[in-house]
Amino acid sequence: MKQYSDLEFLKLSRGQKLLYRLQRFLISIPVGIGRFFMKLIRALGKLFAGIGRDLGEIGATFVQGDWKTKTSFFIMGFGNLARGQILRGILFLLFEAVFIAYMVMSGGYWLSMLPSLGITGPSEEYSEVLDAYVTRYHDNSFQILLYGVLTIFFVIAFIYTWRVNVRQNRMAEKILASGKKLKSGKDDLRSVVDDQFHKTLLALPLTGILVFTVLPIFFMILVAFTNYDGTHNGYTNSLFTWVGLDNFNTMLSWNVTGGAGTQSYAATFGEVLLWTLIWAFFATFTNYFLGMFVAMAINKKGIRFKKGWRTILVLTIAIPQFISLLYVSKMFAKNGIVNGFLMSMGWIQQALPFWEDPTWARVTVILINIWIGIPYLMLITTGILMNIPADLYESARIDGANAWQQYRKITLPYMLFVTGPYLLTSFTGNMNNFNVIYLLTGGAPTNPAASSAAGAVGYTDLLITWLFKITMGAESQYYLASVIGILVFVVVALISLVVYNVLPSIKNEEDFR
Amino acid sequence: MSEATAKRHMGLRASRAVSNTLIHVLLIVISIIWLIPFVCIVLQSFRVENTGPVGYIIPHQWGTGNYTRLFQTDFPRWYTNTFIAALATAVLQTVIVLCMSYTLSRFRFKMRQPLMRFMLILGMFPGMLSMIILYRVLKDLGLTQANAVPGLILVYVASSGMGYYVSKGFFDTIPMSLDEAARVDGATRAKILYKIILPLSKPIVIYTILTAFMGPWGDYVFARYIAFGTSAGKNVAVGLYDWLNKDQISNCYTMFCAGGVLVALPVTILFLFLQKYYVEGVTGGAVKG
Structure with a gap:
């Protein structure tokens, strides 16, 4: 593929730029993985050379x-x-x-x-x-x-x-x-x-x-x-x-159906993994952008009680998640406050199926996760936003940039650059976000086709909650839990590997000293 | 100033006033959304006419019956369990995290980079997996069920060295020249830590204590494994969670709310006073990593 220099890149039209970036990204994935394995091989070579040298030295010590x-x-x-x-x-x-x-x-x-x-x-x-x-x-x-x-x-x-x-x-x-x-x-x-x-x-x-x-x-x-x-x-x-390797065979083969199940383990695993990734994506980025937005709103010139707004949000962090999540989960239940309120206002006739319908449940957990995550993200982004040099905005205003352009061209690139590693850890953290899912839905609503494979599996179950349920279930198939755990590790490691190689710069920690 | 620019300034000011008003309204709405569940919990904990979940917020009949009922259950025992575990963890974990992060920030030794990379990789394994074996081992040692508290403390504290990122980020910001000056004057490494670094690190020490306390205070998973089946070994999270299952919810829902208020109260008060340090820790260390 043709590589453009900076100047050539700037001359491209918007569509071409996007396409070029996408291509670069897709190429960087195998390149990144390849580079990692090269590094691994080199490290192994070094290790064996070291062992050889060691043995030689031990021999020499004995002789001399x-x-x-x-x-x-x-x-x-x-x-x-x-x-x-x-x-x-x-x-x-x-x-x-x-x-x-x-x-x-x-x-x-x-x-x-x-x-x-x-x-x-x-x-x-x-x-x-x-x-x-x-x-x-x-x-x-x-x-x-x-x-x-x-x-x-x-x-x-x-x-x-x-x-x-x-x-x-x-x-x-x-x-x-x-x-x-x-x-x-x-x-x-x-x-x-x-x-x-x-x-x-x-x-x-x-x-x-x-x-x-x-x-x-x-x-x-x-x-x-x-x-x-x-x-x-x-x-x-x-x-x-x-x-x-029997257990891996069971988990990853499309032909093996678990127990009395109608669906193979592999199909269940695929479904749960897909939802885990979708969930992690939305949970990370909705929180990130909305948290940044709230932080910017509070930071804006002319807004009063800045400290008060922040304190209200920060205090919600203090309340243990198991209380707030369990309570909110009951609020959205069929006979809960939310449905009760909407019905008493006459806006709906029947209770909304927040936890009963797969799609409703998935959207609701993502929305509630925003409620959980924004205070924290607000805190993190506030600190970084204040570090952006004010004269950048000054000169942008003089050049006639409006608020959206300033955000697109100054705030966002800066934020993404600084918080790149944080976004990665947050993404992988969300993949393993046991608390939010388990305390809100417990994985419900149940997916009947998948459930007989290894205990009850629901539409909102992440790999990690599935793993937990397997170990707590009557049959306690620890070997399957281990297989899932290993696969979670593989997925997380792959994502981290790719992202680390794609990130514009891996910060050198000594730079900041 | 020409008339035209003056007009533009007026226009800008007006539009800013409009947008600021909008933002104020938005912030009020946000605050309400964020506070509503907590207000509801408090209100429902005083509702006595019906002990199950209901579709309205304001109690028809007020009373403290839920709180008195709470103390006839195992709740005080759970509360004590949680409090002891959280307190012990806060102290021990702080010591361990500070040792770890200080070392990784201040010393340059051969195994430093490999060690950090190794811990990064370890962190990619779901921690829950190790609970299965830790449960069996603790059971063999007699540290589960009724004796869960020491077992819990052990599990919380033992691996806490992995969470060194935030405080390492803080230590990285203290200039190395301080250490070097002290070394020239003949101070040992240990003396530098006690006499120079620790006094400068009050915010991060408090942040670490606070987060170390809050972890066990609200932990569900590990406590669930270790308390397995006994009421005496539960912590508040496990105990209150079980009150919301199908058989008990109609009887225990308002008690859950009352318990929730009692659990949330101390941490919230603690937070109110130590907010400054928490914010400093999050904004200072969390991103730098």
Whole structure:
């Protein structure tokens, strides 16, 4: 495709400009994705080169090192102890001891069971003491998977620590050879609040994220490849096991109908995904433009009680969403205040089907979401609007631009430029906006064709509320929930990838310092 | 000034006056739309002639019966649960978020960029997914159902480091030269944080506390998983939500309104006083990210 220079572009007619922009956008999508994978391949190459270099260095350390270093390969921290770095030596040694003890006592068992996720399920056995049949529990698939993953994390941590241990020996030898002194335990303690202060600060937050976010996500990704559900809970009723790609096949194949369903999972998934995207689009942009409009209206010269208007809107943020959303949802119900008011005024004869009709329900949630979102957007845009240099408007007025032209040519481009990344996070946030949908409609009205596939699915259900319903339902098909979760991730990641590559500029954070 | 330009000025002024009046009217309408549901909740919480949802706003009979009924249910227990969880979370989460954002803003270490990118990717997974496993784990530890509060606090606080964006944006605006000057004078990194940065960061600290408090105060999903089936372990959101199901709504609707008023009141008052800091946090940090 022909690329225009700036001047040539300006000469084009309006239609041609639009077409050109559209073409550029469409081209940028595969280019962006391609660029990402190139980056990925390059990063992987770097990683392997790094590992190779590391292995070489480890070998060299062993060959060239003295006996203290060599012993440290087997007894971690030995070199540190022998060279007088008592604190470090003890810590290394302790870690190795804990690791070996753990692996012998339970880690080895978890790892060995990981490929099968348990062999013996619960069984009815005769108990002579009770003179009755009792259920005895044996393996626990859930625990095996959980502790298996945990053990793998632990092994990786051990390998890393061992590597640090080897490197420290090499460094210590070098430092001693050059006649300098090693750091003492006192120096180490001081560095905890100084040179290494960032590690101290990050230790707690990162541990939390590792245990409560990374580990569960890792676990749930693995669950997508098992048959873990309410009837295979891995302990009390039946073990669960690996099933390969079966669940993805179920979710994405047009031929597999779920249970007694009339519609395949793939069709349901497609419908819900489409609505999720439509919803995210409208929820993001209606809020964005209307919020900006309200902010501009309040900011306008000559408007009184600026602070008062803002306070009214800001206070609505304070009220917990579950109260306002649940209440508003009842206001729009068949016997709710809105219908009651309209009927008492004689404007309508029958109650409007706000939550009963699919289209009505979808429009209503988007409208109510505007009510939820505008105060927040108003706040955000107010700050940015005030940052636009006033002389831009001044000169535009002198040139005879009217209010709309000023908005189109100054305000909007500036806003879009500054809030580009925010719009992206807001879009993906709306895709996963559980609260608004679940508290307003609970997904209703129900879609009968889709519902039998995996619990009740409604016309306003997003992927995230569908996922929640699956896990809370009687059958609790956790494996399907995991598959949906992974697919949500893929969609969000793809959108982010494309947008980041299309955005006019990815802000360099160092620019603002 | 010629007559023509004077006339044009008059015209401009007149049109501005008209448009400003229109905007004032619009703002009044907007304020009414935004406030109406809350006014309705308050009014309905005092309605005693019918405890279900009705099609009118002004109660026919006024009374505080809904509030007294409220205290005969498990509501006080839910309220205490929520309050303890929110308070503990506000304190712990603030510490964690500030540690995280300060470090990512101030220090330049090798793993910084990869770490931030990694957390960005982690954030793309629906957080709800991890609740399934966290529920089972907490259950094994005995931290669910009746003992839900410590479990809830643990879950709220543990992953809160991921929400560092806003306060990092704030720390980024404090000049690095302050740190450098202090380092030249021999201050340790820790001392710089306590003696220089924290005193300058009052708005963002308050913003973080406020949002950290409001999260658990209105949380539904996680609390639903963890309270699973027991009344004693519910928080207000789960408890009040259950009052609106088909079997209970005709009896509990006005009680829901009364409960809603009691839940909304403290946060609203808090907000009224701390509004300035909240606005500063949102406008200052949220977009820069």
